[in-house]
Amino acid sequence: MHSYVSLLRGINVGNKIVDMPGLRRIFSSLGAEEVETYLRSGNVIFDIEEGDRTRLKGAIEDALLESLGYGVKVFIRSATDLRRLVDGMPFTGIDDGKMHVTFLSATPALFPADEVDEVRSEGEDYRFSGHEIYLYCPGGYGRTRLSNNFFEKKLKVDATTRNWRSVCWLRSLAEKRAQQV
Numbered sequence: 498m499h500s501y502v503s504l505l506r507g508i509n510v511g512n513k514i515v516d517m518p519g520l521r522r523i524f525s526s527l528g529a530e531e532v533e534t535y536l537r538s539g540n541v542i543f544d545i546e547e548g549d550r551t552r553l554k555g556a557i558e559d560a561l562l563e564s565l566g567y568g569v570k571v572f573i574r575s576a577t578d579l580r581r582l583v584d585g586m587p588f589t590g591i592d593d594g595k596m597h598v599t600f601l602s603a604t605p606a607l608f609p610a611d612e613v614d615e616v617r618s619e620g621e622d623y624r625f626s627g628h629e630i631y632l633y634c635p636g637g638y639g640r641t642r643l644s645n646n647f648f649e650k651k652l653k654v655d656a657t658t659r660n661w662r663s664v665c666w667l668r669s670l671a672e673k674r675a676q677q678v
Contacts, residue, residue: 498530498544498545498546499544499545499546499547499548499575500542500543500544500575500576500671500674501542501543501544501545501550501553501573501574501575501671502540502541502542502573502574502575502576502579502667502670502671503524503539503540503541503542503543503557503571503572503573504539504540504571504572504573504574504600504657504659505520505538505539505540505541505561505569505570505571505572505657506539506569506570506571506572506645506655506656506657507539507569507570507657508520508538508539508569513565513567513569515539515565517534517537519564520534520539520541521533521534521541523557523560523561523564524541524543524557524560526560527545527556527557527560528545528546528547529543529544529545530543530544530545531543531544531674533670535663535666535667535670536663538659538663539569539657540659540663540667542667542670542671542674544674550573553573554571554572554573557571557573558570558571570602570655570657572600572601572602572655572657574600574671575671576668576671576672576674578628579664579667579668579671579672580668580672582598582626582629582664582668583664583665583668585626586631587624587626587631588622588624588631588633591633592635593661593662594660594661594662595633595634595635595637596631596632596633596634596660596661597631597632597633597634597638597658597659597660597661598629598630598631598632598658598659598661598664599629599630599632599643599645599648599656599657599658600628600629600656600657600658600659601627601628601629601630601648601652601654601655601656602654602655602656603628603654604627604628604654605652605653605654606653608625608652609651609652610625612651613643613651616642616643616647617641617642617643618634618636618640618641618642620635620636621633621634621635621636621641621643623643630643630648632658638658638660644658645657645658
């Protein structure tokens with residue numbers, strides 16, 4: 498049995514409303530057990546026999562498309578992935594309420610740091626770490642130009658972002674789950 502956190506991009510914004518009991522049922526229909534949701538922004542913690550993340554991601558995306566009638570991008574991380582991410586936090590002495598992580602669907606072929614530097618606002622900072630980008634946005638994530646859409650265009654991979662407190666909470670939930678499995 499494997500414990501995972503699944504991050505769904507773009508649900509419960511605009512007209513893409515998904516109720517959490519329905520989302521849990523979709524995951525359960527795929528054989529997931531102990532399915533929990535965290536907040537209404539598409540964070541799902543679950544246990545499943547499937548160990549191949551690529552196949553699992555595809556199965557979840559197919560089930561969401563069939564159930565919801567529209568596509569949803571899915572990002573899957575393990576407790577180990579989230580522990581590495583939180584432990585690797587490159588910024589110190591900052592307001593973690595202004596900290597975010599952009600999760601990438603794959604490691605991009607290249608990271609155009611000069612293009613990112615051109616659009617970031619004064620005080621903003623970032624660190625690229627392969628499958629994620631740590632973002633410090635003192636003006637708030639809603640105001641930054643370093644959005645999911647920006648990174649998707651520049652990096653040619655899918656992206657979804659979570660605030661730092663959510664990332665830390667998901668790590669905690671995933672680690673507790675992994676210890677029980």
